[in-house]
Amino acid sequence: MTLKVYLCGEIHTDWREQIITGSKAAGLDIKFSSAVTIHEASDAAGDCLGQEQNGFWRDHKSAKINAIRTKTLIEQCDLAVIRFGEQYKQWNAAFDAGYCAALNKPYITLHSEALIHPLKEVDGSAQAWATTPEQVVEILAYLLSDQLS
Template structure:
């Protein structure tokens, strides 16, 4: 079986690249998908529809355009990794985790120990909690080749 892994969450570090490199090194049967990780492009996704000077409506419009991609990729994935960084609040990642849970899709959370408490419900529905991308690669190795 070839596995599709959806990557959700924090966009300001190289965790995605670390996962991709680890999976490639082990030659695992895994492909990755993700939301748009270019912050400016994501924020402007709805601008083609109409210009909005009101930040709420600009964000609202762009979030819906972005949701076309994220909703589709979440529905098509076999498993997901939901990354929470410590610098920003990734509300979108928490929302993705909720969608994954509602759809019965297994997911792994990836975050530091410092934010265990605020993520207790998200972690509660996860199949695993990892602290490093290397741990996620080991989980993917086990579930795809065991």
């Protein structure tokens, strides 16, 4: 069985690569997808609709185009991994977790213990909470295991 896993959230560290590399090393049959992780490209997604002088409208148009990708990939995945980093507030990741919950799509949150309280509702709907990419790989390995005993 090929598992489709959507990786979303924080874009400033290599957590995605750690999960992808760890999953390949474990021989897991997983197809990964992700939001655009190049900040400048994400911010410019709406520029094809015309230049904006006001930053709000540029962000608004880009957010809507990025939402097409995000919503489609969440709807198509079997499972999402949602990463919350320490440095920035990932409001989009919290929104993605809520969308997963609304679709009854299982998700794993990935964040440090320092964020337990601010993410208590997000974690409350998650099927698992991990603190390291290695833990996520272990969960994925278990899900793809055909050992029944």
